[in-house]
Amino acid sequence: MxxxxxxxxxxxxxxxxxxxxxxxxxxxxxxxxxxxxxxxRAKREGFRSRAVYKLAEIDDKAKFLKPGARVVDLGAAPGGWSQLAAQRVRAIDGKGRVVAIDILDMDPVPGVDFMVLDFLDPAAPDILKERLGGGADVVLSDMAANATGHRKTDHLKIVALVEAAAVFAAEVLKPGGAFLAKVLQGGTEGDLLAMLKRDFATVKHVKPAASRQDSAELYVLATGFRGGNAS
Structure with a gap:
């Protein structure tokens, strides 16, 4: 080259x-x-992936990664989002907490409690709440299903994954909490949006500048979790 x-x-x-x-x-x-x-830039600044700048831009506007917050990072590897979350909630200083899980192993991240765990495991919500010391303020998911190359199939797979993550978030979030997840542009996420609008006060799609413009990638941000009123 x-x-x-x-x-x-x-x-x-x-x-x-x-x-x-x-x-x-x-x-x-x-x-x-x-x-x-x-x-x-990620290499220069010591982050593990370019994806960190997507989360940074979204949080710069929505400000859900507050000092002292408890955060769950689903599908965390290689750890870029966990790195940024730990910095912003000040987990390194012992103020906030970040618990990251993935079905793959991941090198340690300062201030992050990592576990090899499938969030679809029925025991996962209780395990995470125990590690957090209570309910979560934020659930993050930058997960993507393995691509097949068929756009409609890939869209359905990632929507199903995000729906499962949203159900998980409803089990671990405290009232007022936030959920951020990667989705793909398409016309079949109506059920997902209906679920989120039922459980959260505000739901919107965002596409940060760090997300490649030729990509179908979007993020759904749901804030103001309704807690006991959610399904």
Whole structure:
């Protein structure tokens, strides 16, 4: 691979050659990563993924990651969202708490209590509340189902995953809590939105600048959990 320069000395995009063991799709993905300013920024600032800037932008506006808050991060690996959450709720200082779970292992993150755990496990809500020392103020989910390449199928899979995460959130959130989850653009999330509008005071879609513009990725942010009135 190499980075070329224009006639004025300006750095141009890094180009990746397609080798014997590298498919075109792999080449394009790697090229995109190497030229992504958020990937470079994450490396420079010590974050584990570019996704941290999506959460940062959403929280800068909604301000749900408050000092002292208790946070659950679902599907946390590689840990970028957990890193930012721990900083903003001041878990490193012992003020807030961040409990992160994933079915995959993850390297330790300062201020984060990590467990290898499937949030679909019936025991998961009680386990997490015990680790948090009570109910959660925020439930985060940047999870995505394994892609099939078929857009409608992938959309249905991720909506089902987010619906399960929303049900989980209703079991662990305290009244007034917030739920943020990744979804995909599509026309079949009506049931999900109806569920969230029943359980939360405010529900809206957001697309942060760090989310690639050519991606169908969106985030749904639900705030003001109704607690005992929720299903």
């Amino acid at each position: 190499k980075a070329s320069k224009g006639s004025g000395g300006r750095e141009l995009k890094t180009r990746v050659k397609t080798g014997k063991n590298r498919s075109l799709s792999s080449k394009l993905w790697l090229e995109r990563q190497l030229n992504d300013p958020y990937v470079a």
